[in-house]
Amino acid sequence: MAFNKRIKIKHLLDSGKVGEQVTLMGWVRTKRSNKNVAFIALNDGSTIHNYQVVADPNAISEDILKKVTTGACIKVQGEIVASQGSGQSTELTVKTIEILGEADPEKYPLQPKKHSLEFLREIAHLRMRTNTFGAVFRVRHALAFAVHKYFNDKGFFYIHTPIITASDAEGAGETFRVTTLDLKNPPLDEKGNIDYREDFFEREANLTVSGQLEGELAAMALSEIYTFGPTFRAENSNTTRHLAEFWMIEPEMAFYDAEDNQDLAENFLQYVISYALEYCKDDLDFLDKRAAEEDAGKKADQRSDMGLLERLQFVTQNDFERITYTEAIDILRNSKPNKKKKFNYLIEEWGADLQSEHERFLVENHFKKPVILTDYPKEIKSFYMKQNDDGKTVAAMDILFPGIGEIVGGSQREERLDKLTQRMDELDIPQEEMWWYLETRKFGATPHSGFGLGFERLVQFVTGMGNIRDVIAFPRTPGNVEF
Ligand code: ATP
Ligand code: MN
Numbered sequence: 001m002a003f004n005k006r007i008k009i010k011h012l013l014d015s016g017k018v019g020e021q022v023t024l025m026g027w028v029r030t031k032r033s034n035k036n037v038a039f040i041a042l043n044d045g046s047t048i049h050n051y052q053v054v055a056d057p058n059a060i061s062e063d064i065l066k067k068v069t070t071g072a073c074i075k076v077q078g079e080i081v082a083s084q085g086s087g088q089s090t091e092l093t094v095k096t097i098e099i100l101g102e103a104d105p106e107k108y109p110l111q112p113k114k115h116s117l118e119f120l121r122e123i124a125h126l127r128m129r130t131n132t133f134g135a136v137f138r139v140r141h142a143l144a145f146a147v148h149k150y151f152n153d154k155g156f157f158y159i160h161t162p163i164i165t166a167s168d169a170e171g172a173g174e175t176f177r178v179t180t181l182d183l184k185n186p187p188l189d190e191k192g193n194i195d196y197r198e199d200f201f202e203r204e205a206n207l208t209v210s211g212q213l214e215g216e217l218a219a220m221a222l223s224e225i226y227t228f229g230p231t232f233r234a235e236n237s238n239t240t241r242h243l244a245e246f247w248m249i250e251p252e253m254a255f256y257d258a259e260d261n262q263d264l265a266e267n268f269l270q271y272v273i274s275y276a277l278e279y280c281k282d283d284l285d286f287l288d289k290r291a292a293e294e295d296a297g298k299k300a301d302q303r304s305d306m307g308l309l310e311r312l313q314f315v316t317q318n319d320f321e322r323i324t325y326t327e328a329i330d331i332l333r334n335s336k337p338n339k340k341k342k343f344n345y346l347i348e349e350w351g352a353d354l355q356s357e358h359e360r361f362l363v364e365n366h367f368k369k370p371v372i373l374t375d376y377p378k379e380i381k382s383f384y385m386k387q388n389d390d391g392k393t394v395a396a397m398d399i400l401f402p403g404i405g406e407i408v409g410g411s412q413r414e415e416r417l418d419k420l421t422q423r424m425d426e427l428d429i430p431q432e433e434m435w436w437y438l439e440t441r442k443f444g445a446t447p448h449s450g451f452g453l454g455f456e457r458l459v460q461f462v463t464g465m466g467n468i469r470d471v472i473a474f475p476r477t478p479g480n481v482e483f
Contacts, residue, residue, distance in 0.1 A: 006075070010046035016080050018090060023077045024051060025100065027129060030112045031068050033057060040068055042076070045128075048135055048282050052083065052091040064097050070112055071103030071129070117470055124474055124483050132290060135283035136471055139276055140459045146275035147228060147249055147455075150268055156224040156251060161211030163230060166203055167433055174234035175206035176244075207232035210452060213384075213437055215252035216413060219448055220440045226251040228455070236478050240467045241356070241405065243456060245476040252450035258386070258395040258412040261449035262322065262372050265399060265408055269370075269458075270316045276462050277312055284309060284462075291464035304403065305368070308464040311402065320370040325393065326350065328373055331366055332358050353380045356405040363400045371400045383423045385411040386447075397451065404461050410451020417441040 026044030041050035211227040385394035399408035459471040
């Protein structure tokens with residue numbers, strides 16, 4: 001007989017009927033009991049809601065009931081009855097309880113009390129059993145699903161770009177080396193440098209920092225594609241927005257100019273956020289309250305103007321502000337924090353790179369809505385971005401979100417071979433290594449565009465979690481690779 005004849009708690013809450021006999025399996029959140037009755041709050045992860053299981057201590061062996069403790073995994077069988085308590089409309093009257101896995105209450109680290117997010121990071125192997133992390137990971141799933149649904153419905157094709165690559169031409173960040181060489185005794189070349197010709201790939205290789213370049217190759221054949229895969233950057237920045245391993249979504253489209261690209265990115269972000277609002281209602285209600293409690297503990301000037309749900313609705317219902325880098329610099333130069341020298345990096349001249357304090361000023365104080373910043377100076381952007389006619393700027397776009405800063409980076413790509421190679425020369429990017437990329441500009445080139453969305457930053461925005469380490473199951477950051 002199959003072991004699993006259980007019904008999920010979500011399903012039970014949606015459509016269970018009084019009088020039905022059901023089997024539930026899940027983890028005990030709490031047990032309250034006296035001589036006559038034991039109330040067990042059971043959670044199986046299918047929903048944020050626990051289901052109330054009611055047992056008669058005189059009908060269940062004492063030995064078993066004793067092992068029903070917080071964290072234990074149990075199988076219960078019984079009948080759905082109308083609940084007499086106020087917290088739920090139905091509950092389960094227990095016929096049998098089976099202990100699937102005990103959890104010694106003296107040793108189980110998760111107690112039915114509030115633990116700090118910092119502490120929970122140290123027990124990442126268990127933290128998904130909390131309401132907060134259960135909610136975060138269900139929302140994360142819904143967003144990932146919405147990403148695929150959005151692109152699939154639009155006729156985009158999902159391309160799996162390589163994780164191991166030989167180029168860091170994009171210069172997006174420090175890379176992680178991939179090697180099978182003996183680090184204690186590496187082969188050396190004539191000059192005494194490590195001889196990568198002896199390595200597995202017979203040249204230097206690293207983990208990918210972006211799938212864009214390969215994505216462009218695919219767009220030159222399938223017209224509209226996207227990638228959604230792991231991305232690695234060995235940036236040694238311990239911020240609340242950076243991971244060493246994160247997931248990036250990179251659509252790339254033939255026949256799109258910069259404006260088409262902006263329209264797509266805006267529509268896409270509004271779609272996936274609306275999807276979460278529609279399908280993750282209970283989890284977002286919980287996260288909305290959690291964020292409000294967290295906010296209440298902050299200083300008045302650091303509290304957000306809107307609650308989480310309000311903010312999500314606002315973003316789906318209002319157009320993003322679109323301004324050029326040049327306009328942004330004017331706003332920033334004349335801003336209060338710049339004049340009063342409150343910024344850590346003062347904005348003095350056109351050409352300055354924008355720091356996250358500037359991005360957040362524009363979004364949170366000035367416009368109070370998402371901002372698409374376009375047409376950056378070419379000096380602070382990548383070689384592959386389309387050069388504008390002014391000779392100074394490129395057709396880049398960054399999308400800035402409240403509380404997050406940059407969530408998307410993208411551009412129209414330079415499809416003119418002469419302009420592209422000239423820029424590569426200026427930046428000392430070797431053309432030989434990029435021969436395959438350059439061939440798309442020789443054979444059937446066309447205007448095309450794309451962007452990269454950091455998936456964890458999106459999950460942060462939607463869940464209201466302040467630290468990126470709390471929206472990925474097992475975060476990798478400098479010094480952290482446990483689990
Ligand atoms: P930042 O300036 O915030 O470091 P970036 O300019 O390096 O970002 P891009 O190279 O444009 O970012 O990457 C595209 C998107 O990937 C970013 O907009 C962001 O959402 C996400 N991203 C970049 N680096 C990281 C990281 N280390 N951890 C998580 N997400 C990241
Ligand atoms: Mn970066």
